[in-house]
Amino acid sequence: xxxxxLTRGLAKDYDGVHALHDIDVEIADGEFVxxxxxxxxxxxxxxxxxxxxxxxxxxxxxxAGRRVDGYSEARWALVRRSDIGFVFQFFNLIxxxxxxxxxxxxxxxxxLSSKEARARxxxxxxxxxxxEHADSAPGxxxxxxxxxxxIARALINxxxxxxxxxxxxxxxxxxxxxxxxxxxxxxxxxxQTIVLVTHDARVAARADRVLAMRDGxxxxxxxxxxxxxxxxTVSRLMELEA
Amino acid sequence: MRFPLLALLAxxxxxxxxxxxQLEQRFGAVLPPLNAGQIYTTLGRLQRDGLVDDDAVAQNGxxxxxxxRLTGEGQDELDRWVADATPSPxxxxxxxxxxxxxxxxxxxxxxxxxxxxxxxxxxxxxxxDDVAAQAGDSTAxxxxxxxxxxLEADLKWLDLCEQRLGADR
Numbered sequence: 001x002x003x004x005x006l007t008r009g010l011a012k013d014y015d016g017v018h019a020l021h022d023i024d025v026e027i028a029d030g031e032f033v034x035x036x037x038x039x040x041x042x043x044x045x046x047x048x049x050x051x052x053x054x055x056x057x058x059x060x061x062x063x064a065g066r067r068v069d070g071y072s073e074a075r076w077a078l079v080r081r082s083d084i085g086f087v088f089q090f091f092n093l094i095x096x097x098x099x100x101x102x103x104x105x106x107x108x109x110x111x112l113s114s115k116e117a118r119a120r121x122x123x124x125x126x127x128x129x130x131x132e133h134a135d136s137a138p139g140x141x142x143x144x145x146x147x148x149x150x151i152a153r154a155l156i157n158x159x160x161x162x163x164x165x166x167x168x169x170x171x172x173x174x175x176x177x178x179x180x181x182x183x184x185x186x187x188x189x190x191x192q193t194i195v196l197v198t199h200d201a202r203v204a205a206r207a208d209r210v211l212a213m214r215d216g217x218x219x220x221x222x223x224x225x226x227x228x229x230x231x232x233t234v235s236r237l238m239e240l241e242a
Numbered sequence: 243m244r245f246p247l248l249a250l251l252a253x254x255x256x257x258x259x260x261x262x263x264q265l266e267q268r269f270g271a272v273l274p275p276l277n278a279g280q281i282y283t284t285l286g287r288l289q290r291d292g293l294v295d296d297d298a299v300a301q302n303g304x305x306x307x308x309x310x311r312l313t314g315e316g317q318d319e320l321d322r323w324v325a326d327a328t329p330s331p332x333x334x335x336x337x338x339x340x341x342x343x344x345x346x347x348x349x350x351x352x353x354x355x356x357x358x359x360x361x362x363x364x365x366x367x368x369x370x371d372d373v374a375a376q377a378g379d380s381t382a383x384x385x386x387x388x389x390x391x392x393l394e395a396d397l398k399w400l401d402l403c404e405q406r407l408g409a410d411r
Binding site: 038201202204205206210212214219220222224225226 | 353357360361363364365367368369371372390393394397401404
């Protein structure tokens with residue numbers, strides 16, 4: 001099957017410094033991938049290139065089989081609208097629009113009828129447990145709730161891929177856990193493809209695959225799985241800690 | 243297992259089966275599966291050491307039930323256990339020994355060892371998180387949180403190992 005994201009020799013220089021070099025990654029439809037590494041390792045640069053927020057110096061990017069690395073800003077804007085959802089550390093909600101309007105706006109911009117945008121928005125806010133706040137201003141919500149609004153906004157156009165840059169970086173640990181559970185649910189229940197950048201190991205451990213970056217390159221990758229049998233897990237972990 | 247049994251007996255005499263049930267109830271999901279044999283073996287050793295004693299309680303038509311109780315010596319031992327701080331920093335780490343020797347004896351790439359270890363810790367963290375989700379807000383969840391924090395520290399320490407080794411190359 002065609003991967004949702006494929007890069008070949010992807011590289012980015014800033015003033016002659018290699019921020020990213022020779023990245024070859026392949027992300028399958030429905031995969032949940034975390035990208036980790038120390039600050040400055042290039043993980044956010046990679047995410048920005050994948051989402052067209054920044055342009056590569058060299059290399060190729062394919063999005064669902066289409067070469068997009070040479071796209072103009074105008075074409076990227078269309079791709080971002082329909083195929084890519086973004087979630088950021090600081091939510092980036094529009095302060096003077098209601099929660100409902102924040103979520104519906106990208107849908108309307110992408111050509112949804114107002115009826116369809118409203119129906120999708122209600123669905124998403126219900127699923128994320130914030131339906132009661134639809135008419136509130138984002139500023140009146142807690143950080144965890146604002147991030148849920150941002151997730152709803154990112155999903156309204158049913159993007160091929162959700163790109164999340166430190167989505168829990170500005171949240172307390174309980175809200176962080178809730179947000180991760182919601183991302184996990186979007187993945188498990190709807191097969192949402194997710195690429196998530198984080199420096200937090202506990203957050204990364206929720207993904208199916210973890211790419212560890214070092215000095216602008218992918219140094220190592222780990223596949224994670226749920227092993228199900230809790231008592232076996234507990235016995236093994238206790239041994240590990242002993 | 244010695245001290246948990248002494249501690250449970252401090253609140254009153256009990257037979258082995260009750261002790262097992264109490265341990266399971268208190269520690270729930272984070273207790274590795276217990277079998278009755280382990281409990282009775284430990285009780286036997288405690289009795290040999292004079293820390294517990296038993297009374298036979300007659301039962302209608304069935305063999306006598308052995309009810310265990312704490313002795314004075316057992317109470318002293320328990321008091322010492324409670325008063326002592328648990329040993330804390332671990333200056334023993336099998337992985338570290340492997341890492342140092344892999345580099346010194348040139349038998350493996352230290353960075354590859356670190357990467358593999360990081361993968362194992364991430365998988366363990368994933369599983370702990372699953373256990374935490376199932377443990378909910380129980381006492382068990384608190385232990386799981388502690389283990390997760392230790393694993394996060396282990397992962398940070400691997401980063402440090404990597405930086406130092408990287409600088410030496």
